[in-house]
Amino acid sequence: MPYAYQQLTDQQKNRIKDISIVTIEDHIQLTLRLNCLLGHIDHNLIYNKYGNYITTVKFGNEESPSIHRNFVDVFLEDLEMLLKHQKSVLRGFHINCSKGNEQDCEKICEQIENISKSAKLSIKTTEFNSTTVGHAMAIVNNFDRSELLSASLMMAVDPKNIRKHRNRLKNVKISNHGMDIIFKFPNPTYIFRNFFVKLTRGLRREVRANSSLKEIVVRSVLKTPSLMQLILRHLQCFDIEKLRKVNRGIRECVALIKPNPHIEKCSICFDLGFNNGILRTFIELENGEFKDVEYSMFQNKVYLTGRFPLPGTKPIGFPGIDYEAICLDDVERTLNYQSECIKELVICYQCTNLSSGNFESFLDTDGLSRRIGDILRRRKSRLRTKKFSMGSGSEMEMIKILPAIDSNSLKIIEFLFPSTSKYESVIELPFQVDQ
Numbered sequence: 001m002p003y004a005y006q007q008l009t010d011q012q013k014n015r016i017k018d019i020s021i022v023t024i025e026d027h028i029q030l031t032l033r034l035n036c037l038l039g040h041i042d043h044n045l046i047y048n049k050y051g052n053y054i055t056t057v058k059f060g061n062e063e064s065p066s067i068h069r070n071f072v073d074v075f076l077e078d079l080e081m082l083l084k085h086q087k088s089v090l091r092g093f094h095i096n097c098s099k100g101n102e103q104d105c106e107k108i109c110e111q112i113e114n115i116s117k118s119a120k121l122s123i124k125t126t127e128f129n130s131t132t133v134g135h136a137m138a139i140v141n142n143f144d145r146s147e148l149l150s151a152s153l154m155m156a157v158d159p160k161n162i163r164k165h166r167n168r169l170k171n172v173k174i175s176n177h178g179m180d181i182i183f184k185f186p187n188p189t190y191i192f193r194n195f196f197v198k199l200t201r202g203l204r205r206e207v208r209a210n211s212s213l214k215e216i217v218v219r220s221v222l223k224t225p226s227l228m229q230l231i232l233r234h235l236q237c238f239d240i241e242k243l244r245k246v247n248r249g250i251r252e253c254v255a256l257i258k259p260n261p262h263i264e265k266c267s268i269c270f271d272l273g274f275n276n277g278i279l280r281t282f283i284e285l286e287n288g289e290f291k292d293v294e295y296s297m298f299q300n301k302v303y304l305t306g307r308f309p310l311p312g313t314k315p316i317g318f319p320g321i322d323y324e325a326i327c328l329d330d331v332e333r334t335l336n337y338q339s340e341c342i343k344e345l346v347i348c349y350q351c352t353n354l355s356s357g358n359f360e361s362f363l364d365t366d367g368l369s370r371r372i373g374d375i376l377r378r379r380k381s382r383l384r385t386k387k388f389s390m391g392s393g394s395e396m397e398m399i400k401i402l403p404a405i406d407s408n409s410l411k412i413i414e415f416l417f418p419s420t421s422k423y424e425s426v427i428e429l430p431f432q433v434d435q
Contacts, residue, residue: 015088016033017033019090019093020092020093020094025101037344045059053068083112083116097109113142119142129155132156132158133158136153169184228253264285265344266282266335268347268348269348280293280294295326297323345388347389348389349368365392376404382406383406387411388410
């Protein structure tokens with residue numbers, strides 16, 4: 001019976017974005033990184049070994065009763081349930097066998113290979129530490145190639161065996177005296193592109209003519225405001241954004257109708273602890289779907305991936321506009337037509353790795369609070385939210401935003417991460433104020 005899978009709520013299962021596995025001789029650590037309004041939360045599960053057939057599982061501060069099974073088997077049963085029910089694209093999947101028993105690591109890799117054959121996992125990046133090339137390739141081969149950006153083998157046990165697979169890989173980079181290998185797979189969408197181009201050249205004109213006619217009919221219908229309004233009633237934020245990308249006429253029609261995006265929770269977080277910092281937005285819809293976008297600067301280019309560009313990603317540059325302006329522009333466009341009352345709005349400035357200097361020297365939090373307030377004030381009506389949470393360098397910054405929020409809807413105001421001293425280590429003292 002899987003232990004960890006039962007301990008997670010449905011919401012937690014749906015928000016897993018990274019899975020990390022570390023094997024050690026007497027235990028296995030499984031780390032699940034979950035999306036949340038304030039960034040992410042790590043859930044650590046420890047599978048402790050007591051002899052060959054007794055295991056306990058530690059989940060947070062709780063530890064399970066003794067389970068009369070081998071700790072590897074207990075872990076693999078949990079992992080199988082997690083991977084088979086993983087619906088969203090994972091940002092990362094990591095396996096570290098540097099401190100584990102060789103037989104245990106081999107068993108774990110073989111079972112992950114079997115699970116991945118049926119689970120059809122979609123993963124952006126994956127890393128294997130101290131595994132064989134054969135095990136890593138067997139697992140990666142089962143991942144969705146259209147999503148996988150890169151794979152890494154660090155301290156590979158048998159690095160020379162990568163030669164057997166070189167003809168199927170691209171952008172192979174080898175370092176650390178041949179022990180570390182980074183590579184990509186060709187996107188299967190384009191492998192036989194030239195073949196199909198030649199095969200269908202004779203039929204292309206006829207197909208294109210029929211497709212063009214159908215496309216004209218569909219697009220003309222979608223540009224009709226009355227019909228578009230009926231369609232948009234059944235769509236929420238992310239589907240509306242996809243529809244807007246079809247063409248300019250549909251974008252103008254959507255702008256005329258101003259459909260409600262059905263947002264339930266929204267957060268804007270500024271993490272200042274790394275280089276120029278990172279900005280992150282998190283949107284959760286009424287139907288449970290969510291999306292987080294991270295904005296950062298790297299070598300004078302804007303990336304929409306994280307603190308640094310992931311291997312294989314291309315920079316998205318906006319000449320003359322910095323990543324703060326891009327983030328705030330996206331926030332304004334997302335919230336502009338929200339008509340229903342949302343559950344929570346969160347604005348948070350935080351430093352996770354600030355060793356010297358003060359908070360304001362890294363970011364103009366006062367200016368950002370003012371700009372967010374201006375965004376909300378440009379709406380035709382005040383934003384309605386039941387709860388407003390904010391963490392910043394000064395409580396006065398909240399005053400720049402509060403007037404733009406509908407006071408009749410607001411029930412709770414929450415100060416995030418209040419501390420006894422402005423620049424000392426943060427002591428979390430959460431409290432709520434009922435209006």
